[in-house]
Amino acid sequence: MKLLKLVPDTTNIRFLKWRNIAIAISILLTIGSMVLVAQRGLNFGVDFVGGQMIRTTFTQSAEAPISDLREKVSDLGYGDPIIQRFGEANEVSIRMKLPDGASETPDLANQMASEITGMMQETYPGVRIDGVDSVSGKVSAELMSKGIWSLVGAMVAIALYIWIRFEWQFGVGALFALFHDIAMTFGFFALTQLEFDLNIVAALLTIIGYSLNDTIVTYDRIRENLMKYRKMEIIPLLDLSINETLARTVMTSMTTIIALSALLIWGPDTIFGFAAAMTLGVVVGTYSTVFMAGPILVWLKVGPDSFVPADRADKKAERVGGPEEVG
Known part of the structure; x- marks a missing residue:
């Protein structure tokens, strides 16, 4: 041959x-x-500009509502989130850049993370917050x-x-x-x-x-x-x-x-x-x-x-x- x-x-x-x-x-x-x-x-990611990454699991559904979640997080006024699947179809990571003024007032980043997690817990029953990771601007x-x-x-x-x-x-x-x-x-x-x-x-x-x-x-x-x-x-x-x-x-x-x-x-x-x-x-x-x-x-x-x-x-x-x- x-x-x-x-x-x-x-x-x-x-x-x-x-x-x-x-x-x-x-x-x-x-x-x-x-x-x-x-x-x-x-378009630098959280690794380079600092920010928050929230890992969450939608336990009540087989697939995460990424489009709906992206819209609701954007409505909070902190900018457009980067939402990606993180493991299974119902697991996602939400990555947000640091809000304006976070370098002078570090509590603003924690406030942003709290509002996002609070919104998800109210909107999506059974959602589980697996972790919130922060990357400082200095790092x-x-x-x-x-x-x-x-x-x-x-x-x-x-x-x-x-x-x-x-x-x-x-x-x-x-x-x-x-x-x-x-x-x-x-x-x-x-x-x-x-x-x-x-x-x-x-x-x-x-x-x-x-x-x-x-x-x-x-x-x-x-x-x-x-x-x-x-x-x-x-x-x-x-x-x-x-x-x-x-x-x-x-x-x-x-x-x-x-x-x-x-x-x-x-x-x-x-x-x-x-x-x-x-x-x-x-x-x-x-x-x-x-x-x-x-x-x-x-x-x-x-x-x-x-x-x-x-x-x-x-x-x-x-x-x-x-x-x-x-x-």
Whole structure:
């Protein structure tokens, strides 16, 4: 039985033919994402802005009346709540941001929680309050600071690792691709106003790891070909390297997206933002590996001499190529 191959061995796509268009689009989208974040901001969750989370169970019904509950909590005047299932269908968590002035008067947060729980006990017979958790503004600021530094630290450490393993040009290329992926994700959350909490920070760190893994595989093949095909021009060599790793890239991305799609469709609401961020990150990360990580090496003047001095070139395995040989 012949095995199914999503990417045939003879695939020879001229990806770098569109490098200028791809980079231009990526720069515009990155700038657009940064503008969105600056103008619209992110819908920070309780983890980052402080607030109250009330966990409750509707013991008299099989399913929690989420829509009705959201409307009644909003009518109390403390803003729109974030209500999500928390375990069984009749268990929910109500997350509220701190009311105005809570930083100067801490009792306002407790008053808000008391009014919400009191309203539920009056409106829904048999409702059980399982817990009320508070996150102070000071703790939230610390969480945000640590989250930002974790992202920055991860990206810098990755750039240094690639710099040491390859050459500085590869570190710059990987860092630019990672910044592009993270910026796209931030722009997505600024556009959709999905809640941005610690789950999303975890998703961003995972995206960094995923994108890096894909980029390193391609960079490793580029390095091998640079040492092997000493007389080949850089653009066809990059196209060759990307095509040789394309099957692995497509298979990894597709299997990951299938799993994430299941989480998006059937997963609980509490991880919807995480699954959405990861799905976008996989798509954008795959794009940046193919259309950004490679072309950047052209502008940074990477060539065969980046790894093997010209006077030590191995002349046994030569391949001469120009743009006309690819495609």
